[in-house]
Amino acid sequence: MTEHEIALVTGAAQGLGLATARRLARDGYRVAVNDVVDDGRLSALAKDIDGLVVSGDISDPAVTTAMVRRVDDAWGPVTVLVANAAYMTMSPFLEADTADWWRHIDVNLSGHFRLVQAVVPGMRAAGSGRIVVIASGWCVIGHPNATAYAASKAGLIALTKGLGRELGPQGILTNAIAPGFVDTEQLQVDADDAGISLDEMRRRYADGVPIGRIASPDDIAGAVSFLAGPLSSGMVGQILQPTGGITRTRA
């Protein structure tokens, strides 16, 4: 069913990355899973889906190179890269410090910039490839107290468009997904920050979404599956926005 069979998913220990790794495995891909460390979750996931753990901090160039080589040695070239790992803190703009700004850029943007550099030669050798970038609805419409995060994700959208044009002629298709609110572990963090229950947090977010409910991780994993698979072969440089209408009505 799948024409590109070796996938690498960053940030796969939880949330969207976890759902994506499981979905791609179900679709028939061999899936290598990355997160900054393997605290047991990655190896448990890998065991479940017969995957490969390639843990490490993608902001370290030596790590990205080694990760890709490791997958290549085990299975062959990565033909689907899911650039999902992200660092995020929230703070008022004037209180955000420069080190935190750079951490956003180093992980979210530079980390995936170098990871793409590491996988493209293998995709070229394989004759085709898919790069699926997880951006954010917040970089499309903006969000208070998340300026560094949104800026790093906006950089990924520009990367997606540039790579779409540059690598498209070589059969390597780059597209992005800009999710809105998703029912992940982050919700509990947000609830704790707001001092409310998880259910109340979920309801508050859902009320702000035109369709009245937030996305599940599986909704986003479905979008990744589409962009990685044969049904999207005419798409390049595009940004999918499965946000329940948040981005459509405000950008």
Place this chain on the structure above:
Amino acid sequence: MTGSDAAGVALVTGGASGIGAACCALLRERGWRTASLDLNAADTDVSVQADVSQARAVRSAVERVVDDLGPIDLLVTAAGYYEEGLDVADIPRERWDRMLAVILGGTVNAVSAVLPGMLERDRGCVVAISSELALAGSATDLHYVAAKGAVLGLIKSLAVEVARTGVRVNAVAPGPTDTPLLAADSIWREPEYLTTLPLGRLVRPQEIAGAVYYLATEGSQYCGEVISPNAGAVI
């Protein structure tokens, strides 16, 4: 991949050729029951020959489809035609009227006839076929582009109007697609144009069907979105 367990009933306007026919073929392959509303006969479970610009004909066609196949889960509005190479001054009023009647009017007619049944069941998916030209603008085919742009406005607003129901409304904006609508001497078939596209080729009708199928089966989070399988024509 999603199997026949998720399959339902689809009505495709313009299902006899090009993008509409490709949608019907993919849906049937995946277990859907399909109906076409087209001037010409289509290879579908139900084929109604009618003009989408005629509201009454569309209404009775939809009634027949529901009678024969059951409630409609997916409406794809692909009926349309294309004319190019016309300066704006050379587009007479009758051509404007016909283009708007078929592309915008046809979409309105189909949606008006199908939406009540979807709202009653609180489920359903509408996918309108627009065009990449409606995003980027284009010379020498203004009436077509204006009509396709109007479809986008219609879809975005309708999506918001029904947002709190279980009905999803979205659009697909194809790039230049290899269908009979593109004449053999169309400027969009010229090699000099195709080399400007990141994919370097026309979009295949099956690739539009792929985006439609994705929206129909896994598109519950899309509300008034425009999906663009366009070979990179507009990024």
